């Protein structure tokens with residue numbers, strides 16, 4: 001249960017039964033939206049139009065739902081009216097024809113229940129189908145977006161669009177749509193019927209509305225602030241818990257448990273105080289409304305009784321009024337609540353549409369629903385790729401435009417022959433990883449060209465291009481699933497034997513079979529139960545299985561024990577055989593056999609050659625090698 005829900009429930013709990021608390025007994029009291037940050041759509045009309053496009057697919061069902069709402073409201077209004085007639089019948093006609101009225105009443109309440117059931121049943125169908133399609137479209141678009149989109153956004157925020165925002169839309173469609181329509185109809189219908197029965201009593205009933213609004217304003221002006229305070233403290237507390245739980249290892253390593261508990265206690269205390277006053281004030285609301293409602297009831301009874309005695313209205317009319325007055329404020333409250341919920345759902349929908357309208361990275365997307373399905377003319381030539389790589393005067397900047405100063409990479413010329421290994425070295429931030437990102441077309445350079453087997457890579461569809469490459473990165477990402485499934489990620493149609501053969505070549509087989517479930521061991525997403533080195537071995541097995549023409553290795557910086565390191569080196573050596581490889585190297589002892597070593601510094605190539613030639617040159621590489629060699633020897 002969310003804090004907001006808890007808050008609502010507690011208001012309700014203190015208010016007594018719905019019967020003695022008109023308008024405030026429902027699960028969403030007038031305070032339901034208090035404390036909720038006011039999220040509003042930037043383009044309300046536009047977003048509603050887009051949402052309508054999804055809903056319009058089910059327009060016949062919607063018309064049916066609306067019809068059921070009309071039936072439901074009509075039955076709801078007719079019920080008390082016929083009850084009044086029945087009472088009058090008893091009082092003035094001594095029960096003559098009462099049976100007919102009772103049967104009629106039974107029919108009305110049966111119709112009321114049936115229409116309520118059908119309107120909800122059909123509306124839930126519409127909303128679930130709508131959000132299903134939205135979720136599908138959103139997820140699909142998300143996977144067509146460029147990597148930059150993900151780099152620049154927090155993952156949690158993106159996740160919340162797929163989960164919370166869509167959920168919000170779903171909840172609102174489930175309930176608000178019907179509620180709003182029903183509330184407007186009920187309110188208008190009640191007003192008309194009441195005015196027709198007795199204009200004087202209608203005026204008396206209406207008196208309660210301004211009083212109620214004033215009372216609510218008085219309280220909400222106080223509680224609004226308090227609930228916000230409560231939400232803020234709750235947010236802080238949650239954030240703190242999340243941080244300390246995920247950072248448990250560090251907390252323990254630095255013996256910070258005591259301090260962490262003390263800080264938590266302080267935040268917990270602040271939350272308790274804020275919640276206390278928020279709840280105390282909000283507890284007044286149902287009480288106040290009870291008083292107002294009882295007062296209005298008493299006035300109606302008094303004036304109604306007086307009018308009856310004078311023969312102006314019948315006993316049944318008082319009964320109808322009492323019932324309508326009891327329900328009178330409900331549609332108003334419902335409308336106020338639903339309106340807020342609706343606005344926040346539209347804001348959620350807007351965030352969803354924002355993602356859907358992002359430009360996908362596939363240039364040929366206009367004429368294809370999923371551009372990945374389009375076969376690029378150059379693809380045929382890539383079937384037998386040799387793996388020759390050329391960078392011709394490539395300059396690039398992450399946020400630069402053509403013509404501006406491009407400084408992440410400046411005038412890079414590279415040539416790697418098929419089957420050769422090129423190592424990229426240089427200090428942190430020199431641009432090594434950026435070179436591999438350009439090769440995979442995560443970004444396109446603003447100047448210069450990159451060619452594979454003489455083909456400009458901008459003429460190759462990105463997915464085709466990436467299919468030529470295998471990546472073994474510093475941070476091996478493992479998905480939730482078995483080890484077998486994780487290795488098979490390299491080539492989905494590989495048989496179990498092929499998976500095992502790849503694991504053997506990657507030196508991963510021996511550690512896998514020592515696990516109790518072997519290849520069927522289920523890894524969690526962070527795979528905390530296997531070591532960094534073992535993760536790398538799995539990544540190598542994945543790459544061996546994929547059998548790419550070009551290999552990109554981003555060496556792990558973290559130190560791995562010597563035995564695992566030897567295993568990794570051996571596996572990598574096997575993997576690199578016969579493939580063009582680009583190695584982003586951090587430790588120079590692993591790249592001494594590379595066919596060429598390129599030294600980068602601040603986005604420029606400052607030296608290149610073989611290990612021996614660079615050492616002989618006694619330049620930057622020589623110094624780097626010496627310093628690493630000395631520090632490793634120490």
Ligand SMILES: Nc1ncnc2c1ncn2[C@@H]1O[C@H](COP(=O)(O)OP(=O)(O)OP(=O)(O)O)[C@@H](O)[C@H]1O
Nearest residue numbers: 151398399408426427428429430431432433434435
């Ligand atoms: N997505 C990005 N957006 C903006 N700037 C970036 C991005 N990625 C890297 N950079 C910047 O580009 C420069 C080159 O980064 P790059 O990751 O290529 O360096 P590197 O040589 O691989 O470094 P390291 O050895 O630390 O991995 C750095 O200044 C870095 O801050």
